[in-house]
Amino acid sequence: MLHHYTSIVLSLIAALAACTALQEKSPDDKPAQKPTPAKVANPMAPFARLVSGDWKLTAPGMMGLMFDTWHWGPGRHSIRAVTNGVGADGAPWRAMRCFFWHPDRRQVCLWGVSTFARGVSEGTIKFEGDTADGVYDLYQTGGRRRMGLRWTFAGPDKYRDVLLEATGPEGLKWMNEWDHIRSKGAAAPRPPAAAEAPKPSEHLKAFKSLLHHAWEAKGDAKGDWVGSAGGTFHIQTTFEWVPHADAIYARTIALTKVGDGNPTHLLDAYFYHHTGTNALRCLALSNLGGVYEGDVTVLKAGSLRLDLKGYEGDRVVSHVVRFDFEKDGTMRHRDWSHKGTERTLVLDVHHKKLEPKKAKPARSGAPNAD
Numbered sequence: 001m002l003h004h005y006t007s008i009v010l011s012l013i014a015a016l017a018a019c020t021a022l023q024e025k026s027p028d029d030k031p032a033q034k035p036t037p038a039k040v041a042n043p044m045a046p047f048a049r050l051v052s053g054d055w056k057l058t059a060p061g062m063m064g065l066m067f068d069t070w071h072w073g074p075g076r077h078s079i080r081a082v083t084n085g086v087g088a089d090g091a092p093w094r095a096m097r098c099f100f101w102h103p104d105r106r107q108v109c110l111w112g113v114s115t116f117a118r119g120v121s122e123g124t125i126k127f128e129g130d131t132a133d134g135v136y137d138l139y140q141t142g143g144r145r146r147m148g149l150r151w152t153f154a155g156p157d158k159y160r161d162v163l164l165e166a167t168g169p170e171g172l173k174w175m176n177e178w179d180h181i182r183s184k185g186a187a188a189p190r191p192p193a194a195a196e197a198p199k200p201s202e203h204l205k206a207f208k209s210l211l212h213h214a215w216e217a218k219g220d221a222k223g224d225w226v227g228s229a230g231g232t233f234h235i236q237t238t239f240e241w242v243p244h245a246d247a248i249y250a251r252t253i254a255l256t257k258v259g260d261g262n263p264t265h266l267l268d269a270y271f272y273h274h275t276g277t278n279a280l281r282c283l284a285l286s287n288l289g290g291v292y293e294g295d296v297t298v299l300k301a302g303s304l305r306l307d308l309k310g311y312e313g314d315r316v317v318s319h320v321v322r323f324d325f326e327k328d329g330t331m332r333h334r335d336w337s338h339k340g341t342e343r344t345l346v347l348d349v350h351h352k353k354l355e356p357k358k359a360k361p362a363r364s365g366a367p368n369a370d
Contacts (some may be wrong), residue, residue: 043101043108046127047079050154053182057085057161066093068180074265075287077101082242091115094244098270100285104311109291110136111270111283115244118275119139125149135172139276146174157182197339201246203273203280208238210248210290219349235266236354247272289313300339319346 047070055068066085073080078100097112105124112121113307123136130153137147148164158181164172202206214236237252252267269284284292301339306321318338335347 002030030142035094044079044099046132047099049153050079050081051321052182056183057083058179060182067183068105073098073100073268073285076291077287077289078268078285080268094241094242095119096245096247096249096270097121098268098283098285100291101289102291103289103312103313104291104316110134113242113247113270113272114246118246118273120272120275121147123147130154139274141275144276146172157184190201200241200248201269201273204241204246204271205249207239207241207248207271211241214354215351216354217351219347237267294319 008307041188050070051072052070052210053068057066057068066083068081068083071080071082072078078098081097081099083093083095083097083276093115095112095114098147099108101107102109107124108126110121110123110125113119114121117140121136121140122139123134125132125134132149132151134149136147136149138147146166148166150162150164151159152162153159156178160177162177163175164269165175166172199205215238216234216236218234219232234255235252236255239248240249240251241247241248248271250263250267250269250271252269253263254266255263265285269282271280271282273279273283279295282292282294282296286292290310290312292308292310294306296306306319308319308321310317310319320336320338320343322334322336333347333349333351334345336343337346
């Protein structure tokens with residue numbers, strides 16, 4: 001069963017990243033236009049104030065010692081926040097949140113995972129000047145909670161974070177609050193990590209073999225849904241386990257260098273076990289503003305099926321993905337797009353694992369990477 005789930009991850013990322021890479025070129029090899037809604041509205045611009053440095057959480061007696069760091073996602077259509085620290089009880093604490101523009105909902109959505117009670121957050125957030133308000137569902141092992149947040153910025157290096165919860169018919173009420181203060185100079189020190197979890201949980205152990213390597217795919221795609229008549233791609237993907245929050249963060253780059261000569265950050269993907277639905281889930285975000293979500297099904301014959309819905313600008317694309325395993329140790333992935341009753345093969349690719357010395361650096365820790 002382990003190799004089945006491993007192939008899911010590789011195939012999904014290759015499919016999305018390959019098609020994203022192809023969309024960057026029009027038939028005459030000139031850069032294609034990015035989706036209009038995200039570019040014109042620039043809904044992610046208010047988050048730029050959070051990138052750079054570490055943000056220390058100050059809540060004496062409750063939160064312990066914690067720091068947030070913020071990183072741009074591909075194309076700056078998303079931003080990722082990672083919280084590291086130790087709780088008031090001395091236990092390690094880790095959380096990861098992602099905020100992204102959803103082209104179909106026309107909202108900035110939030111998603112997150114955290115240490116406590118296997119929390120999974122899903123909701124929306126909106127900026128108005130120096131204030132941001134959000135609402136979200138928090139799924140934990142004890143059930144679903146209806147939550148809210150309110151950020152109020154006081155200058156460039158400080159903001160107040162208010163946590164709200166709806167526990168009755170009166171709606172959202174104050175629950176707690178703390179300040180975030182940006183550290184200056186050298187990066188803020190991290191608390192000792194002696195109690196780091198040694199490995200992913202049972203929910204994510206299938207991803208273990210993906211870690212500490214880069215995975216390479218070369219191939220071509222077909223069909224007009226990729227924005228051209230087809231083309232070739234060469235991509236690499238790296239995987240990072242987020243301990244305690246128990247999620248997988250994957251980053252895909254295109255090795256064809258353009259512009260400043262650096263590889264292009266094509267895709268971020270987040271793999272996690274959804275506490276509310278008890279399903280293995282994926283959220284993937286492309287540098288063109290595409291948002292992709294789906295569940296995985298293991299078929300009786302040993303093959304795999306992924307039902308994926310992609311939101312790309314003004315259109316919604318459904319995909320059915322199938323994975324088969326070859327005798328030479330590679331994995332074959334095929335991706336069909338669906339429109340009504342029509343099914344079109346758009347991707348057929350194999351993947352191989354690279355030795356560490358051959359892998360290109362993903363630069364996932366660069367604060368301003370995009």
